[in-house]
Amino acid sequence: MLQYLVNGLSLGAIYALFSLGLSISWAGLNILNLAHGTVFMVGALTAWLLSEQLPGVPFLLVLVIAMVICGLIGLAMELVVFRQIRRRTSDGNQQTLTTVIATVATSSLLIAIAEQFTGGQPQGLSQDLFVVSGYTVFGIRITNIQIAIIVIAAVLSFAVAWFIKRGRQGQALRALSVDRDMAKLVGVSADRLSALTMFGAGAMAGLAGVLLAVQINAVEAHMGEALLFKAFAIIIIAGVGSIGATVAAAVALALVETFVAAYWVSDLRDVVVFALIILFLLVRPQGISSKGWQRA
Amino acid sequence: MSLLVLDDVKVHYGGVRAVDGVSFSVEPGQLCGMVGPNGSGKTTTINAITRTAKLTSGRITFDGTDIANVPPFKLRRIGLVRTFQGIRLIPDLTVRDNIRLAAEQHGHKRRKSRAGAVTPDAFSEALIERFGLSDVKNERPGALPYGTQRRVEIVRALSTSPKLLLLDEPVAGMNHAERADIANVLKELHAEGLSMLIIEHDLRMLLNLSDHLVVLNFGKLLAEGEPHATASLPDVQRAYLGGSIERD
Amino acid sequence: MIDWLAANAPLLRNISVLALLGYSVQLALRAGVFSFATVGFYAIGGYVTANLLKAGWNWVAVMALVIVVGFVFALVISPVLNRLRHLFLAMATLAFTLFIQSLALSWATFTGGAQGMFGVRRVLPQGAMIAIVVVVVLIVWLTQRGVLGRATSALRHDELLAASLGVNVSRQQTMAFAASSGVGALAGFVQVSTTGVFGPDDISFSTVVTSLTVLVVGGAIIWAGPLVGAILVGTLPLYLVKAGNLSLIIQAVVVLAIVVYQPEGLVGIVKYLFSIIRKPFRKKPRETTAGAPAS
Ligand SMILES: Nc1ncnc2c1ncn2[C@@H]1O[C@H](COP(=O)(O)OP(=O)(O)OP(=O)(O)O)[C@@H](O)[C@H]1O
Ligand SMILES: [Mg+2]
Numbered sequence: 038m039l040q041y042l043v044n045g046l047s048l049g050a051i052y053a054l055f056s057l058g059l060s061i062s063w064a065g066l067n068i069l070n071l072a073h074g075t076v077f078m079v080g081a082l083t084a085w086l087l088s089e090q091l092p093g094v095p096f097l098l099v100l101v102i103a104m105v106i107c108g109l110i111g112l113a114m115e116l117v118v119f120r121q122i123r124r125r126t127s128d129g130n131q132q133t134l135t136t137v138i139a140t141v142a143t144s145s146l147l148i149a150i151a152e153q154f155t156g157g158q159p160q161g162l163s164q165d166l167f168v169v170s171g172y173t174v175f176g177i178r179i180t181n182i183q184i185a186i187i188v189i190a191a192v193l194s195f196a197v198a199w200f201i202k203r204g205r206q207g208q209a210l211r212a213l214s215v216d217r218d219m220a221k222l223v224g225v226s227a228d229r230l231s232a233l234t235m236f237g238a239g240a241m242a243g244l245a246g247v248l249l250a251v252q253i254n255a256v257e258a259h260m261g262e263a264l265l266f267k268a269f270a271i272i273i274i275a276g277v278g279s280i281g282a283t284v285a286a287a288v289a290l291a292l293v294e295t296f297v298a299a300y301w302v303s304d305l306r307d308v309v310v311f312a313l314i315i316l317f318l319l320v321r322p323q324g325i326s327s328k329g330w331q332r333a
Numbered sequence: 334m335s336l337l338v339l340d341d342v343k344v345h346y347g348g349v350r351a352v353d354g355v356s357f358s359v360e361p362g363q364l365c366g367m368v369g370p371n372g373s374g375k376t377t378t379i380n381a382i383t384r385t386a387k388l389t390s391g392r393i394t395f396d397g398t399d400i401a402n403v404p405p406f407k408l409r410r411i412g413l414v415r416t417f418q419g420i421r422l423i424p425d426l427t428v429r430d431n432i433r434l435a436a437e438q439h440g441h442k443r444r445k446s447r448a449g450a451v452t453p454d455a456f457s458e459a460l461i462e463r464f465g466l467s468d469v470k471n472e473r474p475g476a477l478p479y480g481t482q483r484r485v486e487i488v489r490a491l492s493t494s495p496k497l498l499l500l501d502e503p504v505a506g507m508n509h510a511e512r513a514d515i516a517n518v519l520k521e522l523h524a525e526g527l528s529m530l531i532i533e534h535d536l537r538m539l540l541n542l543s544d545h546l547v548v549l550n551f552g553k554l555l556a557e558g559e560p561h562a563t564a565s566l567p568d569v570q571r572a573y574l575g576g577s578i579e580r581d
Numbered sequence: 582m583i584d585w586l587a588a589n590a591p592l593l594r595n596i597s598v599l600a601l602l603g604y605s606v607q608l609a610l611r612a613g614v615f616s617f618a619t620v621g622f623y624a625i626g627g628y629v630t631a632n633l634l635k636a637g638w639n640w641v642a643v644m645a646l647v648i649v650v651g652f653v654f655a656l657v658i659s660p661v662l663n664r665l666r667h668l669f670l671a672m673a674t675l676a677f678t679l680f681i682q683s684l685a686l687s688w689a690t691f692t693g694g695a696q697g698m699f700g701v702r703r704v705l706p707q708g709a710m711i712a713i714v715v716v717v718v719l720i721v722w723l724t725q726r727g728v729l730g731r732a733t734s735a736l737r738h739d740e741l742l743a744a745s746l747g748v749n750v751s752r753q754q755t756m757a758f759a760a761s762s763g764v765g766a767l768a769g770f771v772q773v774s775t776t777g778v779f780g781p782d783d784i785s786f787s788t789v790v791t792s793l794t795v796l797v798v799g800g801a802i803i804w805a806g807p808l809v810g811a812i813l814v815g816t817l818p819l820y821l822v823k824a825g826n827l828s829l830i831i832q833a834v835v836v837l838a839i840v841v842y843q844p845e846g847l848v849g850i851v852k853y854l855f856s857i858i859r860k861p862f863r864k865k866p867r868e869t870t871a872g873a874p875a876s
Contacts, residue, residue: 067668142837146834153826415745
């Protein structure tokens, strides 16, 4: 029982790291980034490539490099794709739709590149990148990677929440989310802020990718897609852009899944997740209301 | 019986009391002007009338029916139509199609007219002709001068054969000649007996046109009544213009 | 002609399915419904077809039933979707598709699980397949003009305005979604009844990518767009074989460039070129476009 709690918690931590970036870029920039799962995969892929090419590379370095690479991908998407679309279309609907489709196209590009490396096959991660060792506390087995995941996710969630609430840039981002043109008038640098947000979201997805790859010891070009589904459920439950609720929903969802798989039928996990999605879509009065700082 | 009655209408957005207990009415055939400083709740009032904004409390009746019972898309069927503060023309459609779009949604549904009835196409065509848009009817609206776009919007609203026309700043951003143009159009429509509620910052124009003036400030009704008298009330002068209203 | 059709059967089948997927997406998008449910309905159509054909049903009956299933299913979930706008709708419908994918894997008695369904009778005659596509194109073309077409344009650009002019927004969007779903399911039917196989690979995320690619390459809004897109996406890989491994990357870059820089797709480019060519022959330029005085 408690064992499942620990497993669920570490899965929830991954979900949280992943969903936060998706949620913030949506709330702040009105972008539903369907390539987010692919960026996550690139993080895992980077770890795999580094550990293959440079045996014995320190794990911390791998983490940092993966985060920077994924952050840069996010940045590149903002500069080369989103910003260009924003320049070209003023019609709001059109812009939103074009941007979503562009993220799908970006995703297929990243997957095509990734498959050059993986050969389209799932790849195992070298064991000595991170030596997983388990401890048994009060009869519960917990591994060092699970501890790392939970701690990193907790620290980052607090950092992000603080940044949005108190940080100067975070406040500017909230202004941006309410009215992009108005925010520009009061001196918010919309372009720089968008770039920063996309970099941060990418870096966090990459981080989650490395951590999950180490935990499940596998890398695969399509590994981000299942996570996207979970992140959707989390956002629907938590509302767009609220940090605390997103983290809570992530952990709750992971726990539900873990318990369903443990005590019921493993195959029913996604059915339960989808049922939750429908349920929350139905009970929310305005479809999905969004709390606080973001557009509905 | 009044055509439109607002009874203690409130629209609150969280803590923002955009409209906070406004009551007034528009009589049949009346041209009612509405003024007020920026952010005083004028647009929100029209949004409430057309059910674009949710009422926090209060009641709005149009032609005897409580509009809360009418789905937004049916409002034009009962004769209530509006324009928006920003230009909202469909860029893909030509001027003519923008107008036809409105004309054909209801009322003249049948393309083959019964004897004597006007088809939507013929009706649109007649309006296009009458309001001097024939030259541009096959153009897309995007490239047209601002004043012309505004005019298309008004004609589009008229093509629904409204009982009450709600106009949100119909001459904002226009040059002098364009303003005079639109003012003439409005005067003409008024003379034909069309009821209108017009939000406008150009007080001088409203004083010329309207039979009744409503002044909003901070979401509340500051004053209403005969236009010139209302505009020269000290409260209105202070709130609206910092004290100087030139009369024509 | 007949010989050519017979010789290119796999290509034509491929193009037909791609076109139907593209039209399914277009039917929703052009009415302002950000639906990514096409592949989900494609999966439903495919698996239903596979099961019924295996059970010995007549293909015409199967086709009719598949379309009805797509329609009804769409109408059942539309009350949920009607409460959602834009990105929320995109997300919810994509969640639906991802869910159907996951279900296809785990509900093995109906779907054959990871192996999928195979050995289904390939009963759809080529002529009927082409007729199906033609009918769909015709319907899309007809509904893009006239009263319905204008209302659709309005919905796509500005729902609030459309409603204020009397367009029944939620009903029209529900119908657009149902049509999109029906055509998506029909695509599944065509795929199964011409190839005899259907499995998880057919409905993966890359099919979502492909259906959108078909749409944006051809032109997202213009009626001919998905057809042109399907022909390109169907034939291009044959020519890109030389590029080997890089072909997928090249394809992805091209698509991305089109999305960002040429949102109207290829049909848009062609139209633009035509308008340049035709311009000098149009009636004389006017000098007074400004509004003439009233009355
Ligand atoms: N959807 C909304 N959400 C939150 N606040 C709103 C919303 N719409 C309007 N407001 C606020 O309500 C107040 C009244 O706005 P409204 O647009 O009605 O003013 P207005 O009189 O039309 O001003 P203007 O002359 O500038 O057009 C403003 O403070 C505005 O910020
Ligand atoms: Mg206003």
